[in-house]
Structures are given as structure tokens and as C-alpha cells.
Amino acid sequence: MRTIDLSPLYRSFIGSDHLASMIDAASRQEKQQTYPPYNIELLDEDKYRITMAVAGFAKEDVVIEVQENTLKVLGTKESGSDTKNQKSKNESERKFLHKGISERNFERKFQLGDNVKVLTADLQNGLLHIDLERVVPEAQKAKRIEIGSKLYENE
The missing domain is CATH 1.10.1200 (Non-ribosomal Peptide Synthetase Peptidyl Carrier Protein; Chain A)
Known part of the structure; x- marks a missing residue:
């Protein structure tokens, strides 16, 4: 680029x-930012979906925040510590011949357009799906004016 x-x-x-x-x-x-990889889909005229590949992360490891027009997705994996259970201790002692699944911490930000709201978030099969919708207020929608009609009662 x-x-x-x-x-x-x-x-x-x-x-x-x-x-x-x-x-x-x-x-x-x-x-x-290249990690984690993501897709942005147009589902309908005003509906969108962000899909992020977050293999190795559980629901508890991912935080989704919206502040003003910024959507922030944080993924945090705890490193091995003495306070963890035996399973986590064994996982930290594993020896890899090849480690292609990156389970590193990440922070990904998306700028949302005006009137874009987050509807739902779901984590299935290592994919995080965030559904969004653009809700245009009635005052900003286009209005058709018929020729010869009065716009105001005082006229």
C-alpha cells in the first residue's frame, strides 16, 4: 500500500x-494491524456484519466496547501463572513443533458511521460475529414532496 x-x-x-x-x-x-483477520459483510441495505477470526479465544477473553463512533474489540489471553488451574499449567508447558495459531492479545478498532448501532455479538467456532445496523432518524430520511401540495398550513 x-x-x-x-x-x-x-x-x-x-x-x-x-x-x-x-x-x-x-x-x-x-x-x-493485521491480526486478527476480519471480514465486513453487507447483509442488507442498512445491516452489516463484522466477522473476526479469534481462534483460541473464549467469550471471557474478548471484550467489545462502543464509545462515540468507535467500536473496539479487545482480546486478552492470560499467560501461565501459579493461580491458574492444572489444565492451564499443562497448556503453558506444551512444546510445539509448529505454532501457526496465534493466540496473542489484540485490540482492533473500527470507525462507525453516524447512526450505526451494534445489535448483537456472538462467538461460534472461533469466529466472532458482530452485527450492526444503520438507523436513520425520521428527520434525516428523504421526503417526497408532491407538486402543488402545501408544505405549511400558513400558506
Whole structure:
């Protein structure tokens, strides 16, 4: 992926520095984050699904938070400690010939559009599914105006 120079946006568009900052942050973040892999699906006109491959993580290991327009998914695996049960102790002592399933901690952020709400989250077969929906308020929906009709009663 090429690096995009956004300095002309900062110089040319007064008041758009927030937009340029978001684009700049997104391009930097995308380069760094490759784990865990994810898909974003369009299920319906206003319904979406994010599917993340989180093999090795249980429901208790994953935290999903929404703050303002940011969806944050955190995955935390505890490393072996003395306070864990015997099964966890044995798992930390395993010797791998090849370890292709990465069970490292992660934090993945998604910028949500205006009026996008998280509906549900489910973890099945190593895949985390997060369903989203864009709910457009009635005041922002398009309205058809019939020709010859009065918009206001006072007219």
C-alpha cells in the first residue's frame, strides 16, 4: 500500500483538518494491524456484519466496547501463572513443533458511521460475529414532496 501525503488537505481545506486527521490515522492503523483477520459483510441495505477470526479465544477473553463512533474489540489471553488451574499449567508447558495459531492479545478498532448501532455479538467456532445496523432518524430520511401540495398550513 502506498503512503498518501495529506499535507495539501491541511493547507487547502480550512475546517476539514478533522477529516484529514481521520484519514491519516486510518492509513497508519491499517498498516500496523493485521491480526486478527476480519471480514465486513453487507447483509442488507442498512445491516452489516463484522466477522473476526479469534481462534483460541473464549467469550471471557474478548471484550467489545462502543464509545462515540468507535467500536473496539479487545482480546486478552492470560499467560501461565501459579493461580491458574492444572489444565492451564499443562497448556503453558506444551512444546510445539509448529505454532501457526496465534493466540496473542489484540485490540482492533473500527470507525462507525453516524447512526450505526451494534445489535448483537456472538462467538461460534472461533469466529466472532458482530452485527450492526444503520438507523436513520425520521428527520434525516428523504421526503417526497408532491407538486402543488402545501408544505405549511400558513400558506
